[in-house]
Amino acid sequence: MEVRRGWATGLDPVDEALIDESLAFVRDADADGVLGRLATGLTRRQRASVAAHCAMAHAAVLVFPASLERLIAGFRAEGFAVAEPVPSVVVRDRLSRRHGVAASALDVRIVHVHVPAPDRRPDLVELFVLEVPPGSELTPIAVRERVERNESHLALEVRGPDEVVLRGLRDLLVEQGGLVADGGGFNPLEDCTVLYFLNPASPASPASSGVGERSVEGDHYRRLELRAGGRHLDILAEHPARATDDPAKRLLSLMTGAWTTQAIAVAAELGLADQLPATGTPAVPVPLGELADRLGVDPDGLARLLHYLATLGLVTPSEDSYRLTEPGELLRRDARHSLHPLALLYGGPFYQSFGALAHAVRTGSEAFKKLFGQGHFDYFAEHPALAELFDSAMAASAPMFEPVPGLVDLSDARVVVDVAGGNGELLSRFLNHAPHLRGILFERAHVLERARQRLADAGQSERCDLVAGDFTENVPTGGDVYLLSRILHDWDDEQCLTILRRCAAGIRHGARLLIVERLLTTDGTSSLAAAWDLHMLCNVGGRERTAEHYERLLTAAGFDLVSISDLPLDGSLLQARRRRQGQRDPA
Numbered sequence: 001m002e003v004r005r006g007w008a009t010g011l012d013p014v015d016e017a018l019i020d021e022s023l024a025f026v027r028d029a030d031a032d033g034v035l036g037r038l039a040t041g042l043t044r045r046q047r048a049s050v051a052a053h054c055a056m057a058h059a060a061v062l063v064f065p066a067s068l069e070r071l072i073a074g075f076r077a078e079g080f081a082v083a084e085p086v087p088s089v090v091v092r093d094r095l096s097r098r099h100g101v102a103a104s105a106l107d108v109r110i111v112h113v114h115v116p117a118p119d120r121r122p123d124l125v126e127l128f129v130l131e132v133p134p135g136s137e138l139t140p141i142a143v144r145e146r147v148e149r150n151e152s153h154l155a156l157e158v159r160g161p162d163e164v165v166l167r168g169l170r171d172l173l174v175e176q177g178g179l180v181a182d183g184g185g186f187n188p189l190e191d192c193t194v195l196y197f198l199n200p201a202s203p204a205s206p207a208s209s210g211v212g213e214r215s216v217e218g219d220h221y222r223r224l225e226l227r228a229g230g231r232h233l234d235i236l237a238e239h240p241a242r243a244t245d246d247p248a249k250r251l252l253s254l255m256t257g258a259w260t261t262q263a264i265a266v267a268a269e270l271g272l273a274d275q276l277p278a279t280g281t282p283a284v285p286v287p288l289g290e291l292a293d294r295l296g297v298d299p300d301g302l303a304r305l306l307h308y309l310a311t312l313g314l315v316t317p318s319e320d321s322y323r324l325t326e327p328g329e330l331l332r333r334d335a336r337h338s339l340h341p342l343a344l345l346y347g348g349p350f351y352q353s354f355g356a357l358a359h360a361v362r363t364g365s366e367a368f369k370k371l372f373g374q375g376h377f378d379y380f381a382e383h384p385a386l387a388e389l390f391d392s393a394m395a396a397s398a399p400m401f402e403p404v405p406g407l408v409d410l411s412d413a414r415v416v417v418d419v420a421g422g423n424g425e426l427l428s429r430f431l432n433h434a435p436h437l438r439g440i441l442f443e444r445a446h447v448l449e450r451a452r453q454r455l456a457d458a459g460q461s462e463r464c465d466l467v468a469g470d471f472t473e474n475v476p477t478g479g480d481v482y483l484l485s486r487i488l489h490d491w492d493d494e495q496c497l498t499i500l501r502r503c504a505a506g507i508r509h510g511a512r513l514l515i516v517e518r519l520l521t522t523d524g525t526s527s528l529a530a531a532w533d534l535h536m537l538c539n540v541g542g543r544e545r546t547a548e549h550y551e552r553l554l555t556a557a558g559f560d561l562v563s564i565s566d567l568p569l570d571g572s573l574l575q576a577r578r579r580r581q582g583q584r585d586p587a
């Protein structure tokens with residue numbers, strides 16, 4: 001049963017989507033699944049034994065309708081059973097602390113929505129509701145919370161909670177599960193103690209990573225709630241609120257982000273992840289002393305690096321050593337879609353140029369050029385090791401490409417031209433997806449050399465021509481589909497128009513141009529594009545853009561934007577068609 005839109009007037013679309021998603025989520029969830037999603041450090045056995053003490057209780061989200069009454073009426077009209085709202089103490093106090101607003105000004109209510117489940121008791125969605133009518137002084141809270149989704153959580157009810165069981169579960173989740181204590185409270189109205197836990201390894205805010213919609217189902221649940229009937233004040237006292245609820249601590253942890261970049265880069269340089277087993281595997285971790293010997297580093301220095309990486313959620317303590325968490329595994333050189341080269345790049349030349357970010361902000365021109373005396377493409381071209389690192393770093397975001405060929409109608413296409421296609425990663429996917437296609441990889445000469453090897457390894461050399469050239473002068477003609485993946489964001493508007501016009505000159509009318517980029521959002525939802533926009537300013541002199549901005553450029557260059565689809569890693573696929581010459585701009 002889905003919430004229909006009509007009744008929800010007065011409900012922000014972000015809140016509405018969140019409610020829809022929670023209703024869908026609780027249908028399939030169980031305690032083991034919730035633990036698998038959030039307590040990522042637990043082994044399968046540990047997970048099963050925690051799950052044996054718990055039952056799935058609910059999924060919870062915080063929403064800000066203009067009117068609570070209308071929200072409830074809407075649910076009831078749709079056939080949901082909705083309990084009478086009760087005041088929330090815990091979430092009200094957390095909001096009060098986080099936003100510096102008196103608790104008395106925050107009338108947060110808990111609304112229980114029961115989702116009928118034919119063979120068992122109904123599933124439950126817990127809504128925290130703070131009314132925010134238009135023009136309300138509370139609007140900034142709603143805007144920030146919709147982005148950060150601090151209160152989304154999944155709750156497990158502890159069966160027969162005595163002190164020993166509850167303390168044991170708490171300790172296991174923190175010490176082995178990779179979770180950190182995130183406060184809690186006692187709700188006298190429900191006679192229930194709740195302990196919150198946070199999975200620090202999940203993205204800080206809901207990065208969309210799904211295809212076709214803004215977020216994968218449930219990807220914003222970073223918090224676990226353990227519910228235990230009765231008062232358990234001793235355990236509550238041992239379960240402090242997370243440091244980042246304190247604004248100064250939050251700022252401190254942001255300020256030291258450069259330390260994070262370096263710690264990850266050093267781990268990558270040392271090949272640390274290649275030496276650690278993954279969580280949940282039978283392999284025994286190498287003791288720290290032996291690990292230090294293998295890597296040729298100081299044992300104390302290594303222990304401190306690992307301790308810090310554990311607080312970042314990249315490794316988790318295990319026996320007298322560490323194991324990799326899921327994000328930590330991506331630092332292994334042999335991981336599928338390894339981010340190892342990106343860690344080196346972001347901790348290397350791009351880190352150095354970020355040191356001169358002030359120059360970029362003051363002058364609007366790239367810090368990289370000031371520091372290295374050349375733009376980054378020319379500089380890398382003269383430094384083959386860096387150029388190779390850059391190509392593999394680009395290919396590391398391959399998950400973004402995965403769905404692309406499937407989103408395009410290729411039935412009448414014969415030739416795909418990848419303009420500045422790097423090492424051919426995306427083009428290769430098109431050739432794999434549709435065996436009738438031929439490819440043309442158009443790139444700077446030094447990049448083609450490495451691409452040649454890659455395409456040969458993929459057994460695609462026969463189906464693909466490599467053409468060296470400069471897209472500011474021309475692009476190959478005769479293609480049916482042209483790709484410009486992560487190219488336009490490297491350039492300013494004027495340069496983009498030149499590239500797009502060169503494409504338009506080489507493309508017959510009706511042929512398609514596909515653009516892969518991260519889009520800046522305009523509705524307050526978070527996206528990696530904001531961070532990469534700064535990266536573009538600092539390192540290449542380009543920028544990330546909104547969909548509207550790309551549409552303006554496309555229109556001016558002779559293309560019609562036809563569709564936009566979401567891709568993993570906050571990417572988007574923009575499909576455009578070459579307008580018939582003489583056909584006027586729609587504007």
Ligand SMILES: C[S@@+](CC[C@H](N)C(=O)[O-])C[C@H]1O[C@@H](n2cnc3c(N)ncnc32)[C@H](O)[C@@H]1O
Nearest residue numbers: 377394420421422443444447469470471485486
């Ligand atoms: C950010 S990378 C994107 C690579 C690939 N399309 C992808 O998405 O992984 C930009 C590419 O543009 C290429 N490039 C830069 N200037 C170029 C030019 N003037 N003509 C052709 N290619 C160029 C670089 O060699 C580099 O491979």
